[in-house]
Amino acid sequence: MRFLHHLPLSPYCRKVRLVLAEKRLPFELRTEKPWDLRPEYMAMNPAGTVPTLVEGNGRVIPDSQVICEYLHDEYPDVDLLGDRYARIEVRRLTAWIDGPFAQAVTNVYVTEKYLKRISGQGHPDATALRQASANLKEHIAYFGWLAETRAFLAGDAFSLADLAAAAHLSVIDFTNDIDWSTNTHVHDWYARVKSRPSFRPLLNDRVSGFVPPDHYADLDF
Amino acid sequence: MRFLHHLPLSPYCRKVRLVLAEKRLPFELRTEKPWDLRPEYMAMNPAGTVPTLVEGNGRVIPDSQVICEYLHDEYPDVDLLGDRYARIEVRRLTAWIDGPFAQAVTNVYVTEKYLKRISGQGHPDATALRQASANLKEHIAYFGWLAETRAFLAGDAFSLADLAAAAHLSVIDFTNDIDWSTNTHVHDWYARVKSRPSFRPLLNDRVSGFVPPDHYADLDF
Incomplete structure (x- = not known):
């Protein structure tokens, strides 16, 4: 296995x-x-x-x-990178999401709200969370621009970049730190990704001591 | 071009x-x-x-x-990743060098000694540099273990991992922050990489306001 x-x-x-x-x-x-x-x-x-x-x-x-x-x-049969040119943008966005975006946003929420609690390392740092929230607003605008001007985040095809972005946003959504009403393009793109069968197990995750918001697992949020 | x-x-x-x-x-x-x-x-x-x-x-x-x-x-003719199994280790090491190693070591030296000066952002933070130096000592030991137990850092073949590691160490060497006498395995591995024709242009780099140590460009250091 x-x-x-x-x-x-x-x-x-x-x-x-x-x-x-x-x-x-x-x-x-x-x-x-x-x-x-x-x-x-x-x-x-x-x-x-x-x-x-x-x-x-x-x-x-x-x-x-x-x-x-x-x-x-x-396992190349289901291709999530695209052809040799498309994958430049797929890898660029994925590296940006997993790198600078995560450092400015996701990792702050994960560390302050989740890791500190489950590893017994004290209370969340409110200043760090406020900064992450401000960073998130800026980056949501960038995701929105991508979602508005392209079929999927990295271009015409669904790709690893959509999965990476949705993975990060789903974590931030779990602690109810995304206001989906601020950008309809991001909302509609996320609704499409969230509806995929691959996403269902993530929506069923339950973490001891945490209650996700009602809309977290709602496909029609 | x-x-x-x-x-x-x-x-x-x-x-x-x-x-x-x-x-x-x-x-x-x-x-x-x-x-x-x-x-x-x-x-x-x-x-x-x-x-x-x-x-x-x-x-x-x-x-x-x-x-x-x-x-x-x-441009697959000169293969720096290796076969589909070898490249797991090549990519793992490269990601570690460009990620956690850089955060703990290279990026600190680059920021404190180089970027701050050329962008006019003030003086190096001595505490940060001391921590980077301590981190470097630990990581040199890990590079040494790899160099001692393998022909090249990621295995039997010369790879992207050797280039990534040598690129980072060359930057730290430029500001004379590596004591090559502490680990003969790392020294000997670096001497081999440094002797490759691909390395020569890096050794000829001159940066206004900085004088690299004499051994920097010496292949027999």
Whole structure:
């Protein structure tokens, strides 16, 4: 069996779960708390991050970006990158979402609202959250411009960039930190991605101590 | 003609210069100061980072990771990723070097010693530099373990991971912040990479206001 070592509210893990589901590759989830620095896990993924994928044959693939490239190479039938030119924009957007966007927005929410609580590291930093909220507003405008001018975020085709963006936004939505009314283009694009069968397991995630808002799992939000 | 918009002491730009040279793809350098937020540049690369590659046909490829994947797809003759299994480790290490390693080490040196000076943003933060130096010592030990147990950093073959690591270390060496005597395995591996023809242009870089140490460009350091 294929295993994905993950945390439910990690956007990187959610991105990989979506890619696996889009490619119709069955897998089981194993929860990993990276702050435990479990020696067996560190041996598989020296960076100590989640996710790490373990294939049925025992092959270990750490890091969400490495996993996505591996899944593209290994299971090309459902193509989430596009042709050699389209994939420039797909990879650019995905790298921007997983990098600068995450640093300015998602990682702040995840750290302050989720990781600090479950790892017993104290209370959320209100200043950091206010800054993340301001950053999110700016970036929602950029997503909106992409969604307005293109069929999907990276161009004509549904791609890894849509999955990456939706994975991040779904985490922020779980803690009710997105006002979907501010941008109809982003709302409508997210509604389309959220309705895909690959998204259903994410909407069913429940995290001890957290109650997502009513609209979180509502496809008609 | 192919252009690379770059900064001389950006490890990400150096990595791409090395990949282009290893693949024997001619290019010209254009210096870009990202803090100027030049509209023409921001239109090509909305993240505003360096490098950005512009192909002879006008095609624009931003982001060093996207550029390296693009060059692999487009010019596969000189293969820097390896077969589909070898490339898992190549991509893992490259992502670790460009991500967590850079955050803990290279980006601190680049920001404190170089960017702050050339962009007129004040003096280096001594505390940050001390922490980066401590982090570097730990990570040199990890590079040493890789260099001792493998022919090259990611395995049997020379790869993108060697170029990424050498690009980062070359930047730190430029400001004389590496003590090469602490780990002979890292020293010997770096001497091998540094001796490659692709490395020569990097060793000839001169940056106004900075004098690299004598050993910087010495192949027999």
